[in-house]
Amino acid sequence: MSDKKQVMVFIEQSEKKIGAVSLELICEAGRLAKKLSAEVVGVALGYGIGEELAALGHYGCKTVYYVEDERLSHFTSNPYAKSVVSIIRKQQPEIVLFGATTTGRDMAPRIASALKCGLTADCTELQIGEYKSKGELFENAFLQMRPAFGGNIMATIVSPESFPSMATVRPGVMQLDTPDASRTAEVLVEESDLSDEDFLTEVIEVVRREKTVNLSVAQIIVAAGAGAADPETLALVRKLAVTIGAELAASRPLVDAGLLSHDHQVGQTGTTVRPNLYIACGISGQIQHRAGMVESQRIIAINSDPDAPIFRIAHYGIVGDLNAVIPKMIAAYKEKA
Amino acid sequence: MGLKMIVMVKQVPDTHNITGEAMKADGTVNRARLPAIINPEDLNALEEAIRIKERIGGHITAITMGPQKAVQVLKECLYRGADDVILISDRKFAGADTLATAYTLKFAVDKIGSFDLILCGRQAIDGDTAQVGPQVAEKLGINQITSLLEVVEIDEEEITAKHAITDGYELVKSKMPLLLTVTSEANEPRSPSAKLVMAYKNIDQEVNGDSYEEAYMQADDSSLIDRITEWNADSIGVDSTICGLQGSPTKVKKIENVVLAVNDIQQIPATEAGITDLMHELMDDHII
Numbered sequence: 001m002s003d004k005k006q007v008m009v010f011i012e013q014s015e016k017k018i019g020a021v022s023l024e025l026i027c028e029a030g031r032l033a034k035k036l037s038a039e040v041v042g043v044a045l046g047y048g049i050g051e052e053l054a055a056l057g058h059y060g061c062k063t064v065y066y067v068e069d070e071r072l073s074h075f076t077s078n079p080y081a082k083s084v085v086s087i088i089r090k091q092q093p094e095i096v097l098f099g100a101t102t103t104g105r106d107m108a109p110r111i112a113s114a115l116k117c118g119l120t121a122d123c124t125e126l127q128i129g130e131y132k133s134k135g136e137l138f139e140n141a142f143l144q145m146r147p148a149f150g151g152n153i154m155a156t157i158v159s160p161e162s163f164p165s166m167a168t169v170r171p172g173v174m175q176l177d178t179p180d181a182s183r184t185a186e187v188l189v190e191e192s193d194l195s196d197e198d199f200l201t202e203v204i205e206v207v208r209r210e211k212t213v214n215l216s217v218a219q220i221i222v223a224a225g226a227g228a229a230d231p232e233t234l235a236l237v238r239k240l241a242v243t244i245g246a247e248l249a250a251s252r253p254l255v256d257a258g259l260l261s262h263d264h265q266v267g268q269t270g271t272t273v274r275p276n277l278y279i280a281c282g283i284s285g286q287i288q289h290r291a292g293m294v295e296s297q298r299i300i301a302i303n304s305d306p307d308a309p310i311f312r313i314a315h316y317g318i319v320g321d322l323n324a325v326i327p328k329m330i331a332a333y334k335e336k337a
Numbered sequence: 338m339g340l341k342m343i344v345m346v347k348q349v350p351d352t353h354n355i356t357g358e359a360m361k362a363d364g365t366v367n368r369a370r371l372p373a374i375i376n377p378e379d380l381n382a383l384e385e386a387i388r389i390k391e392r393i394g395g396h397i398t399a400i401t402m403g404p405q406k407a408v409q410v411l412k413e414c415l416y417r418g419a420d421d422v423i424l425i426s427d428r429k430f431a432g433a434d435t436l437a438t439a440y441t442l443k444f445a446v447d448k449i450g451s452f453d454l455i456l457c458g459r460q461a462i463d464g465d466t467a468q469v470g471p472q473v474a475e476k477l478g479i480n481q482i483t484s485l486l487e488v489v490e491i492d493e494e495e496i497t498a499k500h501a502i503t504d505g506y507e508l509v510k511s512k513m514p515l516l517l518t519v520t521s522e523a524n525e526p527r528s529p530s531a532k533l534v535m536a537y538k539n540i541d542q543e544v545n546g547d548s549y550e551e552a553y554m555q556a557d558d559s560s561l562i563d564r565i566t567e568w569n570a571d572s573i574g575v576d577s578t579i580c581g582l583q584g585s586p587t588k589v590k591k592i593e594n595v596v597l598a599v600n601d602i603q604q605i606p607a608t609e610a611g612i613t614d615l616m617h618e619l620m621d622d623h624i625i
């Protein structure tokens with residue numbers, strides 16, 4: 001066990017590529033670690049990924065505990081959970097973070113159960129702060145914020161007496177810092193303590209779908225809602241996106257109607273985005289949609305209904321018909337471009 | 338013969354269909370006014386168990402940990418085809434987080450005795466945690482397949498199934514005993530069976546149309562109570578330090594209703610001049 005306090009991040013990898021969410025979590029762990037005077041460490045499982053792991057230092061990861069075992073090349077529940085449990089028992093981190101991906105949400109509860117520690121699912125904000133309970137004050141409690149009740153409430157969860165405190169964190173919500181290539185992480189290879197009996201799942205086939213669009217990295221997004229469902233209006237929205245070099249996104253009704261693929265959906269059951277500019281075209285702004293885009297730097301809302309909730313979170317509001325407004329936007333852009 | 342299956346179901350407030358009645362004047366949700374339903378993906382878990390039983394035979398026990406009024410979800414399970422139902426209820430269970438819930442369910446499963454397959458919903462719509470299933474699997478020391486999409490092959494020893502991963506799916510194989518968490522994509526849950534409802538409600542005459550609906554809603558179901566086994570903390574042997582609030586490492590510090598604060602919004606007139614100014618400003622700031 002290290003003499004310094006640790007904030008640990010589970011490093012997700014698939015086919016030797018580190019998951020984007022793990023980089024986001026290292027950056028977020030860095031912000032938490034600062035307040036705790038702790039250091040950021042990673043735990044990784046796999047085979048032949050030492051170099052990729054060293055590069056996590058660019059984002060502020062100090063040390064990676066790496067269980068190198070060919071049988072761990074691909075994720076399965078029991079051996080992954082068991083290996084992470086042994087590393088946590090050895091290192092005794094204060095906090096452990098996982099991406100709220102299918103992998104993170106599969107293994108983290110097993111790990112929490114084995115360690116009998118607190119786990120909060122699908123967090124969207126993390127802080128270090130005070131927590132008082134029954135006259136006892138915890139000065140540096142790990143505050144885990146998450147939407148619940150279908151997004152209608154925000155709950156702050158703590159597990160002050162649990163060691164460690166663990167959370168899964170929604171991909172795309174934590175800010176990625178600029179990497180610093182001069183820093184590298186120390187990669188410590190750990191002995192695998194798994195036997196063949198631990199491998200309970202046989203993976204026969206992995207079928208990956210190519211994403212048609214990757215909204216989580218887009219800087220400019222033009223999103224179409226049910227107000228743009230007719231073919232002419234949707235074509236206009238698409239034209240605006242092409243003109244200003246934006247990615248096209250959508251609210252759920254358009255995806256449900258089969259007008260755009262699910263990769264385009266922004267929101268609670270779609271992608272979380274935080275672009276520089278988000279132009280919401282004919283989107284009312286229901287909670288499940290806002291959950292995925294409220295962190296955008298600038299939001300322009302175009303809607304014919306002046307009372308649409310989207311106007312409450314927008315920075316610029318245009319009350320009007322898309323069919324009249326968008327052509328003016330395209331013309332104004334072309335005039336100056 | 339066939340498989341011994343346990344389906345875990347939870348009663349939850351219907352957070353997906355929030356009607357005006359459950360909205361308070363300040364635009365927040367009055368949680369006490371939401372109707373109680375079976376967690377939607379638990380119906381998919383039950384449906385999958387019924388299909389497996391139809392395919393290779395078996396026995397289905399539905400269990401829930403909850404307050405007395407959760408018997409309602411167990412009745413629903415009987416109407417849909419569960420063979421046995423068990424309510425696990427005790428004031429000591431109040432305030433349980435997912436870890437304490439999983440502990441309690443583990444002790445209940447131990448009391449049931451042997452099993453081949455446990456089926457849970459992928460996640461419950463009140464907390465959206467998706468944690469209880471994997472935690473029960475760990476406590477029982479068995480394997481898990483989460484986010485089930487399709488059972489491809491199954492016999493008494495092993496299952497081959499498709500389950501969802503972030504960017505696609507995997508085809509995997511595992512031996513029993515095993516815990517599955519089932520998604521809404523796996524199947525379309527059937528409605529309660531009219532035959533079972535009538536049998537359980539002692540309705541022997543032929544009914545149809547409206548009268549069936551009426552019979553379903555109103556007939557006496559007191560005989561059903563005999564079908565519902567009830568266990569408490571003592572009968573499953575779970576100690577109060579590991580269940581309920583005491584056994585829960587996570588605490589809710591604060592709950593905030595999500596209210597939309599009015600932003601400092603800049604109103605752009607929908608005129609050529611207004612829109613041109615906005616677009617040019619964005620271009621000057623190198624945003625587009």
Ligand SMILES: Cc1cc2nc3c(=O)[nH]c(=O)nc-3n(C[C@H](O)[C@H](O)[C@H](O)COP(=O)(O)OP(=O)(O)OC[C@H]3O[C@@H](n4cnc5c(N)ncnc54)[C@H](O)[C@@H]3O)c2cc1C
Pocket residue numbers: 150224225226227228250251252253254265266267268269270271281282283284285286287288289292302303304305308320321322323353
């Ligand atoms: C569990 C759950 C998960 C969900 N997940 C998501 C999710 O991930 N993403 C998501 O988006 N939704 C999600 N939803 C659905 C969500 O609740 C809303 O139904 C959806 O976001 C509404 O989409 P919309 O704003 O496009 O449509 P609407 O609410 O129908 O709004 C259309 C808007 O267009 C305006 N309009 C119409 N015509 C014009 C015109 N010509 N010019 C200008 N404005 C016009 C109207 O005034 C209206 O405000 C989820 C729901 C549930 C229950």
Ligand SMILES: Nc1ncnc2c1ncn2[C@@H]1O[C@H](COP(=O)(O)O)[C@@H](O)[C@H]1O
Pocket residue numbers: 345346347376378379382400401402403435438442456457458459460461462464465466467468469470
């Ligand atoms: N109190 C409970 N009683 C029985 N099953 C439960 C209970 N809580 C959760 N479950 C099961 O665990 C699944 C996931 O729940 P959750 O972790 O709350 O999202 C549910 O879909 C149920 O199958």
